[in-house]
Amino acid sequence: MDADPENEPTYPMKNYTGDDHHRSDYKRSSPQPKDVEILMSNERPKISAVFGNSVPPSGLSGMIRRYAFKHSEDRYRHWLPLIFADRINMFEGLIDDLRKGYVPNMIAERGWKMEMKHNPKGFAVKIATAVAVGFTLYLMLKKKRS
Amino acid sequence: MLAMEYRGPYRVRTVEKPMPKILHPEDAIIRVTRSCICGSDLHLYHGMVPDTRVGSTFGHEFVGVVEEVGPLVQRLKVGDQVLVPFNIACGKCNFCKQGLFGNCHESNPMATAVGGIFGYSHTAGGYDGGQAEYVRVPYADVGPTVIPPDMDPDDAVLLTDVVPTGYQAAEMGGIKQGDTVVIFGAGPIGIMAARCAWFFGPSRVIIIDHVDYRLEFAKNYAYCEAYNFKDMEDPVVFLKKTTDWYGADVCIDCVGCEAEGNTLQSFSGKVTLMQAGTGTALQWAINAVKKGGIVSIVGVYGPPFNLIPIGNVLNKGITIRANQASVKRLLPKLIDHVQQGRLNPKGLITHKVPLEEVADAYRLFSSKLDNCIKTVLIPSAKA
Numbered sequence: 001m002d003a004d005p006e007n008e009p010t011y012p013m014k015n016y017t018g019d020d021h022h023r024s025d026y027k028r029s030s031p032q033p034k035d036v037e038i039l040m041s042n043e044r045p046k047i048s049a050v051f052g053n054s055v056p057p058s059g060l061s062g063m064i065r066r067y068a069f070k071h072s073e074d075r076y077r078h079w080l081p082l083i084f085a086d087r088i089n090m091f092e093g094l095i096d097d098l099r100k101g102y103v104p105n106m107i108a109e110r111g112w113k114m115e116m117k118h119n120p121k122g123f124a125v126k127i128a129t130a131v132a133v134g135f136t137l138y139l140m141l142k143k144k145r146s
Numbered sequence: 147m148l149a150m151e152y153r154g155p156y157r158v159r160t161v162e163k164p165m166p167k168i169l170h171p172e173d174a175i176i177r178v179t180r181s182c183i184c185g186s187d188l189h190l191y192h193g194m195v196p197d198t199r200v201g202s203t204f205g206h207e208f209v210g211v212v213e214e215v216g217p218l219v220q221r222l223k224v225g226d227q228v229l230v231p232f233n234i235a236c237g238k239c240n241f242c243k244q245g246l247f248g249n250c251h252e253s254n255p256m257a258t259a260v261g262g263i264f265g266y267s268h269t270a271g272g273y274d275g276g277q278a279e280y281v282r283v284p285y286a287d288v289g290p291t292v293i294p295p296d297m298d299p300d301d302a303v304l305l306t307d308v309v310p311t312g313y314q315a316a317e318m319g320g321i322k323q324g325d326t327v328v329i330f331g332a333g334p335i336g337i338m339a340a341r342c343a344w345f346f347g348p349s350r351v352i353i354i355d356h357v358d359y360r361l362e363f364a365k366n367y368a369y370c371e372a373y374n375f376k377d378m379e380d381p382v383v384f385l386k387k388t389t390d391w392y393g394a395d396v397c398i399d400c401v402g403c404e405a406e407g408n409t410l411q412s413f414s415g416k417v418t419l420m421q422a423g424t425g426t427a428l429q430w431a432i433n434a435v436k437k438g439g440i441v442s443i444v445g446v447y448g449p450p451f452n453l454i455p456i457g458n459v460l461n462k463g464i465t466i467r468a469n470q471a472s473v474k475r476l477l478p479k480l481i482d483h484v485q486q487g488r489l490n491p492k493g494l495i496t497h498k499v500p501l502e503e504v505a506d507a508y509r510l511f512s513s514k515l516d517n518c519i520k521t522v523l524i525p526s527a528k529a
Contacts, residue, residue, distance in 0.1 A: 049260070050285065051254070073449060085197070110156050114515055118516045
């Protein structure tokens with residue numbers, strides 16, 4: 001009896017029609033044929049009518065992603081494995097390049113040309129810092145072993 | 147075709163990829179003529195968004211020419227010049243029917259917390275994006291909009307995300323005549339939000355960032371006050387003081403998960419990834435807004451969670467409003483604003499770069515080099 005139809009905190013983003021109460025009962029588009037492995041959130045009953053089919057899961061990172069998708073979006077055990085898989089995937093990409101006989105040009109892929117052109121001093125400091133940290137770590141490891 | 151390809155954090159390149167195909171009867175294939183790098187693409191580039199797979203093509207802000215349409219597409223025809231909203235929407239689910247085109251339930255099987263977005267990781271549906279010569283566009287009768295013949299494509303490409311997101315940020319703020327509006331972040335979205343805020347009649351618009359050239363740009367482009375938080379001991383105290391110790395009426399977070407300015411947030415959010423990036427801008431927004439004020443969020447955060455002062459939200463009676471921009475809902479109004487000269491989106495563009503130099507373009511934007519505000523990629527032979 002006290003419901004105020006004007007009190008709609010999501011307006012104007014949402015033009016409330018009452019359709020929410022029909023839940024998932026709406027006319028869907030015909031489903032896109034599934035031509036690659038699609039990992040689906042376990043918080044929905046079926047795959048959406050359309051989806052992206054780029055880069056299906058593969059290799060070790062794919063195994064980790066399959067594990068992640070057994071858990072809901074609420075869980076750390078969904079998201080952390082996905083981030084871990086992304087890092088593994090980076091090395092898989094490198095191995096894949098080398099297997100194809102392609103040596104990636106790290107300087108070009110990282111756009112360092114722009115740093116050298118527009119930020120030479122800052123870039124030199126970054127490189128010097130990275131070299132110093134690397135060298136220090138090397139010395140520490142060497143000392144530990146001996 | 148030539149396309150941008152992600153190889154890992156801070157590494158991208160252009161490669162030859164197979165031409166996209168019609169995979170669903172409501173699909174179209176678009177030949178891209180302009181594609182932007184968005185600030186939120188940098189979250190992908192920096193490896194902050196889970197399930198960003200090596201080999202993906204980014205890009206959710208693009209315009210182009212219709213090359214091919216599926217058998218059920220009725221509104222578009224081959225040769226049409228279209229702008230394509232960044233969110234993929236079916237137009238039929240209960241969210242789309244109520245105008246929530248950024249929350250479509252039929253475009254992303256991989257997560258329920260976000261609808262499908264072009265080129266924005268598998269968390270947003272696993273679609274290849276528009277930083278390529280060609281792109282597949284699902285639900286072609288719903289999202290893509292024919293560009294008015296008198297509109298510059300440089301204006302049109304910014305109507306796919308930057309302008310609607312900036313506008314909706316201001317709209318969600320519920321700005322009233324005489325209000326003081328504080329915007330965190332002087333990137334393209336923050337600058338556009340500042341400009342659009344004036345449509346709602348505030349007396350003051352203040353923008354906060356730490357990059358001087360961007361603050362200077364914002365001051366000139368959006369006619370707002372601009373302050374560098376690195377010059378302040380405490381930005382929240384500064385904002386309280388400048389609002390008669392009351393707090394801003396509306397605070398808008400246009401930064402998202404890579405904010406600077408708080409060591410604890412940066413360590414837990416960016417270094418160790420124990421939260422979904424840093425929540426610094428949102429923390430400041432909540433603490434700088436008045437009691438009973440409104441915080442509007444369009445800054446992008448990752449999916450797990452963030453450390454923000456939720457107790458203050460309760461105790462101050464703050465209303466938080468947030469969403470991905472509903473581009474399709476806003477387009478008619480925003481196209482009119484551009485055609486009437488009230489908005490000048492292309493004024494944000496500082497760099498145009500051939501698609502082949504995509505790695506340089508990402509670095510330029512990511513490291514804020516050469517006074518970069520907004521970078522547009524041009525597929526070379528088709529410009």
